[in-house]
Amino acid sequence: xxxxxxxxxxxxxxxxxxxxxxxxxxxxxxxxxxxxxxxxxxxxxxxxxxxxxxxxxxxxxxxxxxxxxxxxxxxxxxxxxxxxxxxxxxxxxxxxxxxxxxxxxxxxxxxxxxxxxxxxxxxxxxxxxxxxxxxxxxxxxxxxxxxxxxxxxxxxxxxxxxxxxxxxxxxxxxxxxxxxxxxxxxxxxxxxxxxxxxxxxxxxxxxxxxxxxxxxxxxxxxxxxxxxxxxxxxxxxxxxxxxxxxxxxxxxxxxxxxxxxxxxxxxxxxxxxxxxxxxxxxxxx
Amino acid sequence: xxxxxxxxxxxxxxxxxxxxxxxxxxxxxxxxxxxxxxxxxxxxxxxxxxxxxxxxxxxxxxxxxxxxxxxxxxxxxxxxxxxxxxxxxxxxxxxxxxxxxxxxxxxxxxxxxxxxxxxxxxxxxxxxxxxxxxxxxxxxxxxxxxxxxxxxxxxxxxxxxxxxxxxxxxxxxxxxxxxxxxxxxxxxxxxxxxxxxxxxxxxxxxxxxxxxxxxxxxxxxxxxxxxxxxxxxxxxxxxxxxxxxxxxxxxxxxxxxxxxxxxxxxxxxxxxxxxxxxxxxxxxxxxxxxxxxxxxxxxxxxxxxxxxxxxxxxxxxxxxxxxxxxxxxxxxxxxxx
Numbered sequence: 001x002x003x004x005x006x007x008x009x010x011x012x013x014x015x016x017x018x019x020x021x022x023x024x025x026x027x028x029x030x031x032x033x034x035x036x037x038x039x040x041x042x043x044x045x046x047x048x049x050x051x052x053x054x055x056x057x058x059x060x061x062x063x064x065x066x067x068x069x070x071x072x073x074x075x076x077x078x079x080x081x082x083x084x085x086x087x088x089x090x091x092x093x094x095x096x097x098x099x100x101x102x103x104x105x106x107x108x109x110x111x112x113x114x115x116x117x118x119x120x121x122x123x124x125x126x127x128x129x130x131x132x133x134x135x136x137x138x139x140x141x142x143x144x145x146x147x148x149x150x151x152x153x154x155x156x157x158x159x160x161x162x163x164x165x166x167x168x169x170x171x172x173x174x175x176x177x178x179x180x181x182x183x184x185x186x187x188x189x190x191x192x193x194x195x196x197x198x199x200x201x202x203x204x205x206x207x208x209x210x211x212x213x214x215x216x217x218x219x220x221x222x223x224x225x226x227x228x229x230x231x232x233x234x235x236x237x238x239x240x241x242x243x244x245x246x247x248x249x250x251x252x253x254x255x256x257x258x259x260x261x262x263x264x265x266x267x268x269x270x271x272x273x274x275x276x277x278x279x280x281x282x283x284x285x
Numbered sequence: 286x287x288x289x290x291x292x293x294x295x296x297x298x299x300x301x302x303x304x305x306x307x308x309x310x311x312x313x314x315x316x317x318x319x320x321x322x323x324x325x326x327x328x329x330x331x332x333x334x335x336x337x338x339x340x341x342x343x344x345x346x347x348x349x350x351x352x353x354x355x356x357x358x359x360x361x362x363x364x365x366x367x368x369x370x371x372x373x374x375x376x377x378x379x380x381x382x383x384x385x386x387x388x389x390x391x392x393x394x395x396x397x398x399x400x401x402x403x404x405x406x407x408x409x410x411x412x413x414x415x416x417x418x419x420x421x422x423x424x425x426x427x428x429x430x431x432x433x434x435x436x437x438x439x440x441x442x443x444x445x446x447x448x449x450x451x452x453x454x455x456x457x458x459x460x461x462x463x464x465x466x467x468x469x470x471x472x473x474x475x476x477x478x479x480x481x482x483x484x485x486x487x488x489x490x491x492x493x494x495x496x497x498x499x500x501x502x503x504x505x506x507x508x509x510x511x512x513x514x515x516x517x518x519x520x521x522x523x524x525x526x527x528x529x530x531x532x533x534x535x536x537x538x539x540x541x542x543x544x545x546x547x548x549x550x551x552x553x554x555x556x557x558x559x560x561x562x563x564x565x566x567x568x569x570x571x572x573x574x575x576x577x578x579x580x581x582x583x584x585x586x587x588x589x590x591x592x593x594x595x596x597x598x599x600x601x602x603x604x605x606x607x608x609x610x611x612x613x614x615x616x617x618x619x620x621x622x
Contacts, residue, residue, distance in 0.1 A: 008394050012380075019382045093376035097439060100344045100372040100449075101395035102364045284307065285346055
């Protein structure tokens with residue numbers, strides 16, 4: 001495995017993102033969201049200053065919903081950027097001349113992952129912190145662990161990027177993209193079921209939810225983000241949430257994943273990349 | 286690092302019983318051939334003969350089901366050996382958002398050429414393929430024929446020891462084809478082996494030193510161009526004789542007569558004046574003496590066991606079924622552009 005070969009493809013991917021306007025579209029969206037977030041939360045603050053627990057609870061809920069929308073945008077960006085990254089380039093001949101050079105298929109795959117992953121991570125972090133800043137600026141509200149939310153979103157996008165790249169080695173971009181999107185939706189639903197299982201002490205739902213998270217751990221990371229944005233107990237109870245523990249199983253709530261789950265996310269990404277590399281190596285071109 | 290020009294000795298490619306199956310389909314079946322260094326080697330065959338699959342096997346883009354092979358002395362798929370190989374795919378396509386210069390720059394990087402050489406390599410390649418004026422244009426704006434040019438330039442970067450060209454002239458106009466012939470001649474002159482996969486027989490005939498004819502994944506003949514087209518003869522238009530063949534003996538090859546044309550197949554070149562003198566001595570009047578030979582196309586068709594349409598054979602006037610084409614001897618023996 002040659003690091004320099006991986007970096008050549010990663011740089012090529014970044015250049016393509018710039019030249020094909022993907023990066024500029026993301027930068028434009030970031031500023032648009034920042035502006036809209038600041039404007040929207042400023043209007044809320046104008047109506048009622050965010051000082052009491054009810055107002056803080058309202059702001060926190062809108063913030064979590066905003067983060068969920070941002071998580072969805074990141075997931076779609078990851079899927080649609082990765083789905084045409086390998087297979088279609090083999091089919092249209094673009095990779096033929098490149099693979100005849102001293103470069104391995106696995107290096108092309110990892111270079112693609114690194115290039116697209118860099119775009120997603122930088123976008124998630126910059127846009128995420130800007131949004132949190134906009135909310136703080138407009139309302140003075142910040143959740144308890146604001147710094148942790150964007151990294152969880154960035155990690156979630158890397159999981160979906162990895163999944164879409166796996167599909168891209170063997171399946172057409174349309175089918176692979178659709179499968180990755182469905183996988184993302186099912187993983188989120190599985191997280192909801194797991195939460196319901198926790199709330200109502202259903203072992204079946206808990207096991208099914210955790211099994212789904214093992215297969216695709218994107219929801220674990222979303223729950224980490226939601227947990228970092230979830231208001232503290234005082235805000236919740238002051239805002240009228242009677243059962244705080246039950247609230248924490250809402251699809252728009254969560255808690256920081258355990259170190260074991262975080263380790264599994266890492267193992268999952270490495271394992272799926274290894275599988276994708278093996279599939280690509282065995283593919284006839 | 287740029288590859289050094291190789292000595293024109295040894296083998297660029299050697300394959301032994303190379304086989305490739307796709308499920309139940311056998312694309313390449315027992316491919317055995319040798320390609321010397323420093324020669325232009327034509328790889329010919331009908332559609333579906335397994336030519337492009339063979340090229341992919343040689344470049345390590347596809348793994349053989351069985352058999353063995355070496356390219357530039359290294360086993361198939363050897364990553365380091367690919368530094369010394371240039372390749373133009375049949376399905377050529379490059380990043381449309383890049384300019385021609387950027388595409389070449391990317392391949393300089395991929396080929397691990399020293400950065401200090403990039404500018405010179407790129408300029409030389411652009412000049413060689415006639416793209417200097419369009420170096421800054423995005424390749425997406427190029428016509429199909431024009432797109433083949435940066436592809437050819439990419440294949441020539443870094444002075445490779447072996448250049449593999451898969452249908453390099455398929456999209457080119459006659460001027461472009463002539464340019465490619467000149468490039469191939471220049472490559473041979475500097476000792477580069479060229480593996481030319483093509484079904485354009487006239488192109489192959491004009492540039493190749495040696496050819497392998499492949500059918501259904503097997504090499505059915507591997508010969509030098511002069512061996513392939515060596516079946517020579519002469520056609521003489523003669524009048525004033527009741528039977529021109531009467532009195533002409535076996536010194537002049539296999540003789541046949543059709544209307545005013547006497548054909549002598551397999552005649553030695555030195556015996557042609559003697560044949561003319563003999564006909565004159567018999568009272569004949571000579572109007573034309575036309576050398577003939579078997580064209581590559583005729584040999585190709587006969588090796589593949591395909592009956593040739595008489596109209597395609599460029600037969601001499603009044604002589605259907607004769608040995609070959611008069612007036613084409615100038616191209617015999619792999620005449621150079």
